Amino acid sequence: MPAAPLPPNPDPVLNQPITPELVKKHGVLPEEYAAIVEALGRPPTLTELGIFSVMWSEHCSYKNTRPLLKGFPTEKLGPTADFGRVLVKAGEENAGIIDVGEGWAIAFKIESHNHPSAVEPFEGAATGVGGIIRDIFTMGARPVLLTNSLRFGELSSPVTRRLFRGVVAGIAHYGNCVGVPTVGGDVYFDRSYEGNPLVNALCLGTLRHDQIRRGAATGTGNPVYYVGAATGRDGLGGAAFASKELSEESQADRPAVQKGDPFMEKLLIEACLEMMAVPGLVVGIQDMGAAGLTCSTCETASRGGTGIEIELDRVPQRETGMNSYEIMLSESQERMLVIVQKGREREIEAVFAKWDLHAALVGSVTDTGRMVVRQHGITVADIPAPALTDQAPVYQRDAREPAYLAVTRAWTPAGLPDLDAAGLRDALPRLLAHPTIASKRWVYRQYDHIVQHGTAVEPGSDAAVVRLRLGDREKFIAIANDCNGRYCYLNPHRGALIAMVECLRNVVCSGATPLAMTDNLNFGNPYKPEAFFALKECVRGLAEACRFFDVPVVGGNVSLYNESREGAIDPTPTVAIVGLIEDERHITRQFARAAGDRLILLGGAPCELGGSQFLGLFHGLKTGDAPAVDMPAEKRLQDFLLAQIKAGAIAAAHDLSEGGLLVAAAEMLFGAAPLGADIDLSALAAPRLDALLFGESQGRVIVAVPPARAAAALADAASRGVPAADIGAVAAGGTLSLRTGVAEAAWSVAELRRAWETAIEEAMKRPGLD
Amino acid sequence: MNIAVIQFPGSNGDQDTFHLFASGLGLPTRYVWHKDATLGGADLVALPGGFAHGDYLRCGAIARFSPIMAAIRAHAANGGLVYGICNGFQILCEAGLLPGALIRNACLEFRCVMCDLSVEPSTAAFSPAALGPSIRLPISHGEGNYRIDDAGLSRLEANRQVLLRYARNPNGSIGSIAGIRNERGNVFGMMPHPDRAFERFHASRDGLAVARAVLASRFPELEKRTA
Numbered sequence: 001m002p003a004a005p006l007p008p009n010p011d012p013v014l015n016q017p018i019t020p021e022l023v024k025k026h027g028v029l030p031e032e033y034a035a036i037v038e039a040l041g042r043p044p045t046l047t048e049l050g051i052f053s054v055m056w057s058e059h060c061s062y063k064n065t066r067p068l069l070k071g072f073p074t075e076k077l078g079p080t081a082d083f084g085r086v087l088v089k090a091g092e093e094n095a096g097i098i099d100v101g102e103g104w105a106i107a108f109k110i111e112s113h114n115h116p117s118a119v120e121p122f123e124g125a126a127t128g129v130g131g132i133i134r135d136i137f138t139m140g141a142r143p144v145l146l147t148n149s150l151r152f153g154e155l156s157s158p159v160t161r162r163l164f165r166g167v168v169a170g171i172a173h174y175g176n177c178v179g180v181p182t183v184g185g186d187v188y189f190d191r192s193y194e195g196n197p198l199v200n201a202l203c204l205g206t207l208r209h210d211q212i213r214r215g216a217a218t219g220t221g222n223p224v225y226y227v228g229a230a231t232g233r234d235g236l237g238g239a240a241f242a243s244k245e246l247s248e249e250s251q252a253d254r255p256a257v258q259k260g261d262p263f264m265e266k267l268l269i270e271a272c273l274e275m276m277a278v279p280g281l282v283v284g285i286q287d288m289g290a291a292g293l294t295c296s297t298c299e300t301a302s303r304g305g306t307g308i309e310i311e312l313d314r315v316p317q318r319e320t321g322m323n324s325y326e327i328m329l330s331e332s333q334e335r336m337l338v339i340v341q342k343g344r345e346r347e348i349e350a351v352f353a354k355w356d357l358h359a360a361l362v363g364s365v366t367d368t369g370r371m372v373v374r375q376h377g378i379t380v381a382d383i384p385a386p387a388l389t390d391q392a393p394v395y396q397r398d399a400r401e402p403a404y405l406a407v408t409r410a411w412t413p414a415g416l417p418d419l420d421a422a423g424l425r426d427a428l429p430r431l432l433a434h435p436t437i438a439s440k441r442w443v444y445r446q447y448d449h450i451v452q453h454g455t456a457v458e459p460g461s462d463a464a465v466v467r468l469r470l471g472d473r474e475k476f477i478a479i480a481n482d483c484n485g486r487y488c489y490l491n492p493h494r495g496a497l498i499a500m501v502e503c504l505r506n507v508v509c510s511g512a513t514p515l516a517m518t519d520n521l522n523f524g525n526p527y528k529p530e531a532f533f534a535l536k537e538c539v540r541g542l543a544e545a546c547r548f549f550d551v552p553v554v555g556g557n558v559s560l561y562n563e564s565r566e567g568a569i570d571p572t573p574t575v576a577i578v579g580l581i582e583d584e585r586h587i588t589r590q591f592a593r594a595a596g597d598r599l600i601l602l603g604g605a606p607c608e609l610g611g612s613q614f615l616g617l618f619h620g621l622k623t624g625d626a627p628a629v630d631m632p633a634e635k636r637l638q639d640f641l642l643a644q645i646k647a648g649a650i651a652a653a654h655d656l657s658e659g660g661l662l663v664a665a666a667e668m669l670f671g672a673a674p675l676g677a678d679i680d681l682s683a684l685a686a687p688r689l690d691a692l693l694f695g696e697s698q699g700r701v702i703v704a705v706p707p708a709r710a711a712a713a714l715a716d717a718a719s720r721g722v723p724a725a726d727i728g729a730v731a732a733g734g735t736l737s738l739r740t741g742v743a744e745a746a747w748s749v750a751e752l753r754r755a756w757e758t759a760i761e762e763a764m765k766r767p768g769l770d
Numbered sequence: 771m772n773i774a775v776i777q778f779p780g781s782n783g784d785q786d787t788f789h790l791f792a793s794g795l796g797l798p799t800r801y802v803w804h805k806d807a808t809l810g811g812a813d814l815v816a817l818p819g820g821f822a823h824g825d826y827l828r829c830g831a832i833a834r835f836s837p838i839m840a841a842i843r844a845h846a847a848n849g850g851l852v853y854g855i856c857n858g859f860q861i862l863c864e865a866g867l868l869p870g871a872l873i874r875n876a877c878l879e880f881r882c883v884m885c886d887l888s889v890e891p892s893t894a895a896f897s898p899a900a901l902g903p904s905i906r907l908p909i910s911h912g913e914g915n916y917r918i919d920d921a922g923l924s925r926l927e928a929n930r931q932v933l934l935r936y937a938r939n940p941n942g943s944i945g946s947i948a949g950i951r952n953e954r955g956n957v958f959g960m961m962p963h964p965d966r967a968f969e970r971f972h973a974s975r976d977g978l979a980v981a982r983a984v985l986a987s988r989f990p991e992l993e994k995r996t997a
Contacts, residue, residue: 177821179782263824446880448910453786456971
């Protein structure tokens with residue numbers, strides 16, 4: 001039905017005719033433009049075109065991924081114990097919420113800031129942290145921890161060093177000032193991320209069940225407030241920017257990168273939590289993240305089944321002469337939209353005055369179902385709110401298996417010479433010094449990981465552990481992130497399964513019962529069938545593992561178009577899993593504690609070389625199939641491990657990951673106590689020495705067990721069908737000695753530790769390139 | 771005994787300091803907002819870590835003008851205990867309640883690491899005899915590089931005002947100084963965090979003894995009550 005056109009705008013820029021070129025410049029397809037005209041019943045104004053372009057971008061609409069994401073389980077499938085129930089599901093709100101018992105809950109989510117970080121690493125990463133923190137306190141939760149998942153090109157490249165240094169400094173700048181500890185994360189270095197680094201940031205917060213807030217605008221006539229920083233021209237169209245490939249021209253997109261103010265964010269956290277603590281005052285709240293004022297207004301109206309009207313002249317502005325297009329699309333940071341109970345305006349204004357912050361009354365909730373925007377007395381946008389959100393287009397893209405997969409899958413190590421004695425001695429320190437495996441101390445010593453004094457296991461172990469204060473009770477949260485893009489490149493489905501099982505294993509190794517998962521899907525251009533194939537297969541793998549282990553997905557983020565001149569990045573479905581530890585005594589670290597403890601290898605002898613760091617470092621190969629995943633075996637192993645930890649039999653636990661068995665064994669010796677180990681693998685079947693020592697077969701863990709408990713642990717493993725082999729003992733003195741059926745070697749633990757601990761520091765002493 | 775923890779806008783170690791005294795030592799502790807005019811009869815005023823007012827200018831440079839600072843100055847002038855941790859130390863230097871200044875770490879990066887610290891003989895309670903010759907506390911700061919002119923340094927040393935020194939200097943501080951007191955012995959400041967080293971699960975619990983030593987420097991009977 002044709003609608004009456006909006007009144008002409010006296011601003012000639014805003015009044016310009018919408019040409020096909022202008023539509024294309026906004027990244028809107030011709031058929032999408034036709035859908036916009038149909039939704040409005042008339043052609044859009046320029047402001048409206050801008051609004052549609054950001055709301056229908058991949059970043060906001062998930063238009064290319066929504067059908068895939070429907071495969072994720074968003075609720076517990078089986079019965080829940082005293083904790084673990086999903087209270088707010090993925091996609092309903094800014095972050096999902098999980099019950100942790102005693103009337104308390106956690107909210108958590110991961111989000112990417114890849115493209116901004118590629119163009120402006122410091123501000124890009126900093127604002128990524130700020131954005132995810134807002135997603136969490138928007139739900140009513142106090143942020144208690146941050147983690148991040150980073151991917152860069154090879155550290156030998158000066159460009160990579162500049163990006164790495166800038167990203168880490170940006171995360172530190174924001175997280176340290178805002179006072180939320182950055183307790184963990186993962187960093188990988190691989191050529192495929194050259195020029196297109198990945199910066200995924202996660203935040204977790206705690207709240208009582210009765211403190212959960214919704215991002216819904218309800219109650220006709222309720223006032224709509226804008227709180228926080230003033231709006232500027234920064235970050236114009238950032239969501240749309242994040243939804244295209246990086247190119248030479250991306251530097252010209254610098255205005256699309258926002259600038260963060262962590263002090264303002266800290267004030268917003270405190271003021272918003274104080275405001276939300278006032279009973280009945282806040283009706284709905286949402287942060288202005290991607291697509292800023294546009295997204296927060298139309299999404300709250302759409303969720304509330306209402307309409308919303310705002311007056312742009314009342315929006316705090318830090319520049320003069322901003323038009324409606326600029327104000328609606330600005331992604332200035334540290335801003336929130338709050339819907340308040342009518343008649344209680346003075347109460348919200350008092351809270352914000354205390355914190356010296358803006359609280360501007362900018363509009364009201366209506367019953368029209370429309371988002372209406374006015375500036376200078378003229379209506380500049382009048383759009384049915386659901387057209388921007390629920391009715392955004394959805395596409396089923398074509399998927400095609402990339403040709404290289406047939407070649408890599410068929411590869412076998414038969415043509416490669418096995419390790420000899422000299423190669424073996426050399427291989428361990430070199431692998432430990434590879435930046436992907438080496439200590440990330442250079443990174444986390446720049447992050448305040450102890451503020452809020454709840455950090456129980458600091459960065460550097462399999463999972464970080466943080467104390468939660470739940471009223472007068474304490475519980476502990478374990479959190480780990482994972483994703484080896486190399487495996488996903490070689491076998492997207494299996495690579496995603498591995499990301500899940502390995503992340504679960506890390507959480508279980510720390511003594512926690514897994515609760516839920518959040519994911520960040522980092523992929524290439526979905527219009528390229530090969531890239532879409534990887535996306536589809538990875539999502540299938542994640543969903544399959546989530547169902548098998550009954551770990552619901554509480555939300556996440558999709559970042560596509562991660563390509564640079566070199567082509568697409570390795571598919572990187574980053575997974576973060578949160579687990580709960582109810583008893584402080586169950587907290588387990590990866591570091592051996594006492595000489596004499598038996599070392600027991602769980603899961604059997606490693607036997608695969610495909611996709612390993614060893615193949616890359618010593619043979620220059622990124623090939624083979626990703627290691628096999630046996631989910632029932634993995635489940636048996638994790639159940640056994642958790643039972644033994646709860647029984648008090650496990651002194652330390654460390655899973656085998658990049659670098660394999662020998663790297664894991666060495667890493668167990670890098671704790672506070674100066675220890676060594678005597679390892680004897682001669683009883684293990686091993687067709688190849690390199691695959692035994694450095695292969696990355698999944699479902700393996702080394703545990704240190706006090707000698708008096710070892711026999712019972714081995715017997716319990718046998719009764720549960722978990723392969724377990726005594727491979728030696730923790731030793732006093734600083735030597736790691738190894739015997740296999742075919743070779744012997746020994747290393748000084750201090751020397752191994754130096755190689756591992758200083759590799760990144762040394763690399764970063766070389767200059768970066770500006 | 772009554773502890774007041776000041777909350778500036780941008781304080782983020784306020785919970786840490788609160789719980790060090792409230793949960794760690796079991797003392798009555800409360801928050802005081804920086805816009806308040808009075809301390810409400812506190813025995814010890816603690817200025818916590820963080821980034822007061824954002825610290826976009828010089829750290830502590832704006833906080834010294836917060837309304838509560840007048841009450842803190844008066845409290846100190848009356849011989850009351852004042853204790854600044856990290857940003858609190860920076861603010862006390864900026865306010866002139868402690869000598870010297872804290873500038874950017876020599877490495878130009880933020881540092882969050884555990885530090886071995888030697889305990890200097892300063893007060894009867896804050897001494898190697900009371901605390902042991904060395905303790906471990908974490909640091910977490912970007913601007914902890916302590917600076918003072920030669921004359922000031924000589925006075926600090928001569929008056930035994932240095933409380934703690936780093937065993938391995940992490941930030942370039944002159945004389946490896948990690949914490950000091952004023953000449954009178956009622957104003958204390960340190961960059962390391964006793965407020966993040968007191969829980970059962972912390973890598974060090976030396977923060978409890980340090981907090982007790984600060985209190986006992988003024989209230990010797992406290993040593994017995996909270997031990």
